[in-house]
Amino acid sequence: MNTPENSSAPDSVKIWDPLVRIFHWSLVAAFTIAYFTGDEESQLHVYSGYVVIGLILFRIVWGLIGPRHARFRDFVYRPSAIIQYARDSFAGQPKRYLGHNPLGGAMILLLLGSLLTTGVTGYLMLGNDGRDERSAAASPAPVAASLTTGLIAPAYADDDGDEDDETGGEHDEHEGPLGEIHEFFANFTLFLVFLHVGGVLLSSLRHRENLVRAMITGRKPA
Numbered sequence: 001m002n003t004p005e006n007s008s009a010p011d012s013v014k015i016w017d018p019l020v021r022i023f024h025w026s027l028v029a030a031f032t033i034a035y036f037t038g039d040e041e042s043q044l045h046v047y048s049g050y051v052v053i054g055l056i057l058f059r060i061v062w063g064l065i066g067p068r069h070a071r072f073r074d075f076v077y078r079p080s081a082i083i084q085y086a087r088d089s090f091a092g093q094p095k096r097y098l099g100h101n102p103l104g105g106a107m108i109l110l111l112l113g114s115l116l117t118t119g120v121t122g123y124l125m126l127g128n129d130g131r132d133e134r135s136a137a138a139s140p141a142p143v144a145a146s147l148t149t150g151l152i153a154p155a156y157a158d159d160d161g162d163e164d165d166e167t168g169g170e171h172d173e174h175e176g177p178l179g180e181i182h183e184f185f186a187n188f189t190l191f192l193v194f195l196h197v198g199g200v201l202l203s204s205l206r207h208r209e210n211l212v213r214a215m216i217t218g219r220k221p222a
Contacts, residue, residue: 015098016218019062020070024215027055031115035190053119056112069098075105082106089202096207098220104203107196114192118185 016024033048063072077085085102088094094101100108204211214220 011222012219013098013222014218015069015220016215017067017070018218019066021215021218023055023059023062027052027059030055031189031193035186049119052115056115056119059112069100075100075102075108077102077105092206094203094206098222101203103199107192107199111189111192111196114185114189118182118189 030048030051033044034052037044037048062070065071068074082102082105085094089103097104200211209221211220
């Protein structure tokens with residue numbers, strides 16, 4: 001678990017290891033590209049989405065074997081601790097943590113879970129509906145295409161193989177229960193991103209430290 005600030009510590013301490021920092025900013029870039037190219041059938045969308053999935057898998061592993069502040073056990077708190085920290089935050093008296101605070105740790109888990117759920121439901125939709133083998137064969141990376149096309153904007157096909165619906169128009173990208181779950185978690189991830197950014201800015205102001213810079217340099221005031 002994290003510990004509150006220690007006044008006897010040096011002026012600054014190294015908190016985030018290089019792999020955590022590379023993961024963080026790579027995920028920001030890859031998810032942004034994947035999300036905003038979701039309506040395009042392009043290699044850029046395919047590869048950026050594939051990178052998102054790969055980064056999440058890496059973070060799960062690193063959360064088990066990485067250095068102290070990268071491990072889940074350092075920022076996974078009991079619900080009572082998260083609630084208490086939220087109350088302290090609303091009261092304007094939150095404790096400062098060198099690593100992730102309880103709310104920040106909960107946000108990480110929510111983001112990882114939401115991204116994985118989006119990817120899995122997209123993959124399942126693609127497996128059930130996107131049965132056009134010719135499209136998969138034409139892809140420069142079939143595995144990446146199957147994972148990341150489903151991540152944001154999976155392809156659909158009718159039973160007869162046509163991508164158009166019965167009215168002759170374009171297919172409905174979100175039809176069916178899996179599509180609804182997929183769409184919800186894709187947008188829920190974006191919602192969590194905005195909450196995360198807001199939390200970072202608020203915490204930076206309250207504790208008078210630049211958390212964005214800390215995720216670049218790896219160092220925080222002690």
